[in-house]
Amino acid sequence: MLLQSVETGVVGAPMAGGPTTPELVAAVGEAGGLGILAGGYLSAPQLAAAIADVWDASSRPFGVNLFVPAQANAYAVGPGELDGTERAQAVAAYRDLLADDARSLGAEPGEPRPGDDDDWERKLDLVVRERVPLVSFTFGLPSTAVIGELRRAGIETVATVTDVEEARAALDAGVDALCVQGAEAGGHRGTLDPLKQPCDLDLVDLVVAVRAETQAPVVAAGGIATHERAAEVRAAGANAVQVGTALLLTPEAGTGLAYRRALTDPAHQRTAVTRAYSGRLARGLETDFVRRHDGHAPAAYPEVHHVTVPLRRASAAADRSDLLALWAGTGWRAARAVPAATVVAEFAG
Template sequence: MTLRTIDTGVVAAPMAGGPSTPDLVATVGEAGGFGFLAGGYLTTEQLAAQVAGVWDLSSCPFGVNLFVPDIANRYAVRPGGLAGADRAAAVTAYGQSLLDEAAAVGAQPGDPRPGDTDEWERKLDLVVRERVAAVSFTFGLPSAAVLGELRRAGIESVVTVTDLDEARAALDAGVDGLCVQGAEAGGHRGTLDPTAVPDGSDLVELVAQVRRLAAEARPDDVAILAAGGIATRERADAVRAAGADAVQVGTALLLTPEAGTGLAYRRALGGAAYDSTTVTRAFSGRLGRCLETDFVRRHDEEAPAAYPEVHHVTVPLRRASALAERPDLVALWAGTGWRSARPVPAATVVAGLSR
């Protein structure tokens, strides 16, 4: 099975930080979809255990998503943004602004840890060794050497893109698939440039533009996955009609029993305390769409564009808040269709969005 021939046309998005589990990936695969494990933030050993967990549960093909660190990103990042001492000072100041909130949940802001590679090389070795069906990349465009190694191992490559320039660069690099992420998507915006403000086009329009571009550059050779606020069959059908081979959904799966979504997160999604989503850098330094909480309103404007430093600064607050079942300090990543998420089996979600 290739990404272009997924039975249902439904892909389970990789959701780092806990929601993606071997059970979720295996269940989606057994239902005729295709699931991605989220390799971001895990140690290589943890990711290896999750890969083995999927194999234990299912013989269906699945993929792994990896974050591309800045040092491995071949995309031409635009000049600008904070750097050096200015970046460090901004991150330190941001951490200081969180002290009272951290203390309220018995935590301290974390160590910024600039230059973190998220065990990039070791995870690449792992996915090649395990011969997973596909590897998707977020936050950057990997080198030709990496893409070539995957191709020789029979592994399909997918790169997350948010506009036509990024799609063109990924196509030129020779990737097998594009995950076209619209403005409606929950979680991090997958811009290849960490400081860029992503395209605000409606997902249907963006998919149509990328499909035309792909048809000109590499006809009949590229799989297109569409991600962003897809919560109904009508929306899924519209995106596929615009040129997507499959829809990639994350928020719609957060309340399923197979997902590893925490209790405070589940209650926030299913309750009435929040009434909108917003895009912010407050949790990680990268733009991401989440439920609009008081924490986001207080800190959105002062959060610097410094990933992964800001992520590491806020991790202790988020973990302590989740343990205390206080969702306000948790990164409640959610797409614009979050109200449609239901506590039903993942196979039911797949069936509801199938072509």
């Protein structure tokens, strides 16, 4: 299997929204790791162009990560805290609350766009047509029919899970491997149920618990900031480690200038887990925006994401980090402005 044959045992995280570029994926692959393109938020044509760019830049195998939309999630999701009219009202109230923030940037909050499927079906067709070597999934579990279609096309599948129960469900659905995401991870928590309280086990303990359930390949993700931590996670049973925050300052990453400066700014003292930017729990640098709005954001993804996108884009365009979603894991201070190949070598097994 591909994940067991990655010579360095290092996977480049699929960081959606710009940081994971085709250049970064290719650089991780050329250094002996496995790069994974972030398909989330891209249209199918945009993802097709990114895949072509990776093929052009490298002969190494790579993967594509897809967000599983709510309507395609085969995981047994519990009852929602908000449904129908109540959910729409909560999102509308949050949108109104952000009006002053938007005006400070000369922008307007976006429209909620409930039911957005992130171009799911066309992206599935694309990865099959392009024979992408590996496809990973986040935010949900695809159906056994989808997993079977990918397997028949010779594509390996990986599910992002955050606890043992989710790992069992993913294995029962037929995925080939697991990305086990710990509480320390930057960016969105990959819970299969968006309203579920994520597991808070230390990553090492979580890997041990999942490894007791299966011999399938396991990629460990979350706050891995040193070679020693990577070795500890491997000793617990992980076949590979996935790094994301450690790659944010590399020249190959698409991390914006304001985002890069924020990662090295001593004024940022901690990370926080918040729904303020997308309606889903995610870890990033704690900002005034998070402190002001975290308690008001409803658990409504992707609606909240679409509402805040214009604010984040305007903040980036103004070279201000005020309203940016500064996704980062707990080990963000160890990130360095070095080539991606240097990062892969640092975490190699």
